[in-house]
Amino acid sequence: MVYTAEADPLCYPGTSVLRNKAELQDADALDEFELSMFYTRAEEPLPSGALDYPHYRALHHHLFQDVYEWAGQPRTIRIGKGGNWFCYPEYIASEMARIFNELAADNYLVGLSRAAFAAKAAHILAEINAVHPFREGNGRTQLTFLTILAEHAGFTVDMDVLDPDRVMQAMIASFSGDESALAALIAAFIR
Numbered sequence: 001m002v003y004t005a006e007a008d009p010l011c012y013p014g015t016s017v018l019r020n021k022a023e024l025q026d027a028d029a030l031d032e033f034e035l036s037m038f039y040t041r042a043e044e045p046l047p048s049g050a051l052d053y054p055h056y057r058a059l060h061h062h063l064f065q066d067v068y069e070w071a072g073q074p075r076t077i078r079i080g081k082g083g084n085w086f087c088y089p090e091y092i093a094s095e096m097a098r099i100f101n102e103l104a105a106d107n108y109l110v111g112l113s114r115a116a117f118a119a120k121a122a123h124i125l126a127e128i129n130a131v132h133p134f135r136e137g138n139g140r141t142q143l144t145f146l147t148i149l150a151e152h153a154g155f156t157v158d159m160d161v162l163d164p165d166r167v168m169q170a171m172i173a174s175f176s177g178d179e180s181a182l183a184a185l186i187a188a189f190i191r
């Protein structure tokens, strides 16, 4: 995913290719490697945790540990997409703590109807997306976390229902405060 970013020490000089463990300096080759390692790690048992920010970071670390030294660590530069700037790095920790406190206060969305779960999960995901804690891999960590959250709340999930383009459009709408499309997608994804 292409970002608007400040001059980025995580990239190879003069490029927008992120430094990576395989030392791939070609963007397409890195995308392919990243995707293949992501799928491999996503098939493995995921780190367990308390559905909190450390757990969220552990998920990102698990999924991207083969590709990036900084897997699981928050970004330190400002980034945005399509004209939307995400949370400034100095506020990431406090914002993520606030969001996960909200989730805990809501009993991790346990005991809700499908529609109510979907609406609240859409809100949590929209908030996490607006923070965008990592330099890369946010979307995939969001969906992995959503799966864990849904299963913890007693739903079964069908990842195949999630069309990547529709997820992205819904996520962009949520950035401007309209979480309805995201909630509808989540409602269709859980049973």
Ligand SMILES: Nc1ncnc2c1ncn2[C@@H]1O[C@H](COP(=O)(O)OP(=O)(O)OP(=O)(O)O)[C@@H](O)[C@H]1O
Binding pocket: 001, 002, 081, 082, 083, 084, 129, 134, 135, 136, 137, 138, 139, 140, 141, 142, 167, 168, 169, 171, 172, 175
């Ligand atoms: N213009 C935008 N405004 C807000 N959010 C956006 C925008 N464009 C994309 N997103 C969201 O950003 C997330 C993608 O972030 P990132 O590229 O770090 O993740 P990824 O896992 O590497 O990529 P992808 O989700 O495309 O596989 C997705 O949730 C996507 O819907």
